[in-house]
Amino acid sequence: MPCLPDVPASFLVAHTRLTCPPLVPEVQLHVADDVVALWEAMETEGVGAGDAPPFWAAAWPGGQALARYLLDSPATVAGRRVLDLGSGSGLVAVAARLAGATSVLASDVDPCSHTAIRVNAEVNGVSGVAVVGDVLDGDPPDVDVVVAGDVCYDRDMTSRVLPFLWTAWTRGATVLLGDPGRKYLPGEGLVAVATYDVSDVDEAQPRRTTVWRMP
Numbered sequence: 001m002p003c004l005p006d007v008p009a010s011f012l013v014a015h016t017r018l019t020c021p022p023l024v025p026e027v028q029l030h031v032a033d034d035v036v037a038l039w040e041a042m043e044t045e046g047v048g049a050g051d052a053p054p055f056w057a058a059a060w061p062g063g064q065a066l067a068r069y070l071l072d073s074p075a076t077v078a079g080r081r082v083l084d085l086g087s088g089s090g091l092v093a094v095a096a097r098l099a100g101a102t103s104v105l106a107s108d109v110d111p112c113s114h115t116a117i118r119v120n121a122e123v124n125g126v127s128g129v130a131v132v133g134d135v136l137d138g139d140p141p142d143v144d145v146v147v148a149g150d151v152c153y154d155r156d157m158t159s160r161v162l163p164f165l166w167t168a169w170t171r172g173a174t175v176l177l178g179d180p181g182r183k184y185l186p187g188e189g190l191v192a193v194a195t196y197d198v199s200d201v202d203e204a205q206p207r208r209t210t211v212w213r214m215p
């Protein structure tokens with residue numbers, strides 16, 4: 001079960017640190033230096049820990065790469081409606097709005113992520129980001145661009161995400177994935193549009209991370 005939907009913003013702010021992801025100094029994010037300690041605090045302080053770690057408390061390499069790409073290539077999203085799939089902290093959603101997207105729908109299955117997205121959007125002075133839960137079982141929302149940072153982190157998630165993204169693509173959306181070389185993401189059919197070396201949450205070495213576009 002994910003954590004309770006009413007995780008207060010005050011808890012999130014109290015247990016995270018406001019900083020800029022290394023590759024995206026334009027954006028401030030509430031992140032946890034120790035995600036496991038945060039997860040434990042969620043349990044002991046009655047927020048509800050759920051069975052997944054607080055992914056929303058980190059700027060994942062794929063998300064950093066995608067955010068960097070959007071800020072450097074704003075025409076990708078400027079004047080367009082964007083879906084940020086697996087939004088986590090909302091980093092990519094915030095970057096999309098800063099790059100000129102008319103609206104962003106930020107989807108995440110974890111209700112705690114919804115609080116994080118709202119808090120992080122606000123701290124960056126960004127409006128126009130709506131949050132929504134799991135959309136993978138339905139038709140893709142009516143958007144022009146779908147961005148997905150680091151969503152191929154396990155087999156099950158990848159097997160749900162990729163068909164959804166290809167459906168969005170066949171319906172005319174531009175689809176971009178940020179991925180640090182995870183084994184579940186097949187490269188075939190995808191075009192690399194940018195590559196970055198990104199500092200990861202708990203890795204000593206930067207990770208070579210690619211922004212892929214469906215052709």
Ligand SMILES: C[S@@+](CC[C@H](N)C(=O)[O-])C[C@H]1O[C@@H](n2cnc3c(N)ncnc32)[C@H](O)[C@@H]1O
Nearest residue numbers: 055059060063086087088108109110134149150
């Ligand atoms: C590795 S994190 C990446 C977060 C963010 N995109 C980034 O790059 O920093 C993956 C995110 O996908 C979310 N997620 C998992 N299953 C999902 C689903 N079915 N729909 C939407 N989000 C999902 C998780 O809760 C998590 O926040």
